[in-house]
Amino acid sequence: MTTRSDRISGYYDQTLETLSLEDRAAYQNGELEKIVQHAYANAPAIRKKIDDAEVKPDDIKSVKDLERLPITHKHELAALQEQDPPFGGFLGLPMDRLRRICMSPGPIYEPEETHSRNDRWTQAFFAAGFRKGDIGQITFSYHLVPPAFWFEDALHRLGCIATPGGVGNTDLQVRMMHDLKVTGYIGTPSFLVNVSKKAQEAGYDLERDLCLEVGFVAGEMLPESLRDELEQGFGMLLRQGYGTADVGCLAYECYYKDGMHFPYNCIVEIVDPDTGRQLGPGETGEVVATVFDEVYPMIRFGTGDLSYFTDEPCQCGRTSNRLVKILGRLDQVTKVKGMFIHPGNADEVAAKFPEIDKYQVVVSREAHVDQMTFTIELKEGVEPVEELAGRIEAAIPESMRVRGKVKFVQKGTIPEGHKKIDDTRKWD
Numbered sequence: 296m297t298t299r300s301d302r303i304s305g306y307y308d309q310t311l312e313t314l315s316l317e318d319r320a321a322y323q324n325g326e327l328e329k330i331v332q333h334a335y336a337n338a339p340a341i342r343k344k345i346d347d348a349e350v351k352p353d354d355i356k357s358v359k360d361l362e363r364l365p366i367t368h369k370h371e372l373a374a375l376q377e378q379d380p381p382f383g384g385f386l387g388l389p390m391d392r393l394r395r396i397c398m399s400p401g402p403i404y405e406p407e408e409t410h411s412r413n414d415r416w417t418q419a420f421f422a423a424g425f426r427k428g429d430i431g432q433i434t435f436s437y438h439l440v441p442p443a444f445w446f447e448d449a450l451h452r453l454g455c456i457a458t459p460g461g462v463g464n465t466d467l468q469v470r471m472m473h474d475l476k477v478t479g480y481i482g483t484p485s486f487l488v489n490v491s492k493k494a495q496e497a498g499y500d501l502e503r504d505l506c507l508e509v510g511f512v513a514g515e516m517l518p519e520s521l522r523d524e525l526e527q528g529f530g531m532l533l534r535q536g537y538g539t540a541d542v543g544c545l546a547y548e549c550y551y552k553d554g555m556h557f558p559y560n561c562i563v564e565i566v567d568p569d570t571g572r573q574l575g576p577g578e579t580g581e582v583v584a585t586v587f588d589e590v591y592p593m594i595r596f597g598t599g600d601l602s603y604f605t606d607e608p609c610q611c612g613r614t615s616n617r618l619v620k621i622l623g624r625l626d627q628v629t630k631v632k633g634m635f636i637h638p639g640n641a642d643e644v645a646a647k648f649p650e651i652d653k654y655q656v657v658v659s660r661e662a663h664v665d666q667m668t669f670t671i672e673l674k675e676g677v678e679p680v681e682e683l684a685g686r687i688e689a690a691i692p693e694s695m696r697v698r699g700k701v702k703f704v705q706k707g708t709i710p711e712g713h714k715k716i717d718d719t720r721k722w723d
């Protein structure tokens with residue numbers, strides 16, 4: 296039987312997950328050179344992208360060199376595929392090498408052959424605590440879209456058994472988990488909440504009658520309060536991963552859940568959406584991915600998600616940088632005093648102060664200088680004192696890297712269904 300400590304220690308690939316900074320750079324630069332050459336020779340869309348940037352494939356020798364190439368955004372893929380069906384010129388191998396083609400909303404078609412994407416999910420599953428012999432129930436859709444298949448492959452690679460639950464049928468899924476003594480959950484956090492409700496309605500004790508010990512969730516935010524509730528309720532470990540249907544896994548949590556590690560076999564940049572330049576630790580920008588995937592070699596693929604990374608060491612011993620948190624979508628971003636701010640950053644500030652009932656960030660411009668104001672309605676009985684305003688003002692730059700002022704307002708001032716960030720600047 297797998298014990299709790301087995302689920303915490305070890306690596307899927309110790310050598311590659313614990314490379315030194317220099318060795319990782321050498322490994323990734325080598326893989327990058329190979330995939331750029333391969334894609335240039337085989338995928339017309341990538342060849343055009345490189346030619347249009349007036350760059351030679353030989354010029355791309357390091358992660359830094361990627362800055363010379365434009366970013367291909369997810370919203371462009373559907374149009375590119377329509378112009379040049381079915382894969383928009385991104386297919387890097389002959390059709391007869393494919394084993395599966397999925398369809399994501401767009402529609403966007405995703406070809407699959409090689410295993411590198413799935414290897415990234417396998418790293419994620421191992422880090423989450425899945426081990427040989429687990430029975431993992433996959434509650435993602437098995438229709439059209441790729442994730443359920445990827446996760447099934449990852450389970451098989453670890454020597455686990457998959458039970459294909461798919462979407463819905465919660466009563467049956469609970470029954471299956473109980474009867475087969477399923478040890479692993481793969482799905483969204485919200486479906487696990489449904490499982491917990493239905494299991495209790497069926498008279499099961501979550502910990503005694505179900506055998507869930509480990510879970511991997513994706514596709515939704517996982518608030519820490521919900522994680523705690525589910526981990527305690529089921530007596531399980533619950534870890535999350537991040538990726539997209541186009542490029543697969545880009546980051547995953549380890550036992551220490553202190554951000555999400557980048558897999559060794561892809562390059563994740565955090566990029567200034569205006570300039571395409573790479574940003575450093577703690578700076579908010581778009582998540583841009585390059586994957587070493589010969590069949591669908593996405594080079595500088597812009598996910599449209601905003602995040603920031605840390606290069607602080609992690610207790611697990613994996614040496615890759617980690618995404619701290621997905622803050623939201625690029626289209627909700629606002630630039631203040633040259634820094635990108637996002638509703639997710641503002642939520643971080645508000646979360647530190649239980650006194651806050653409701654807030655809105657107002658961005659304005661006075662004498663050609665951007666101003667950011669947290670307009671705040673306080674909870675019943677909380678006094679709008681200077682001292683509280685001072686503490687909130689001190690917390691704002693920690694999460695947003697821009698200073699802001701606090702303005703307390705009467706209850707009912709902030710309209711229902713308000714935008715979290717209201718940009719009132721006029722540029723004419």
Ligand SMILES: [Zn+2]
Pocket residue numbers: 549550551556609610611612613
């Ligand atoms: Zn770690």
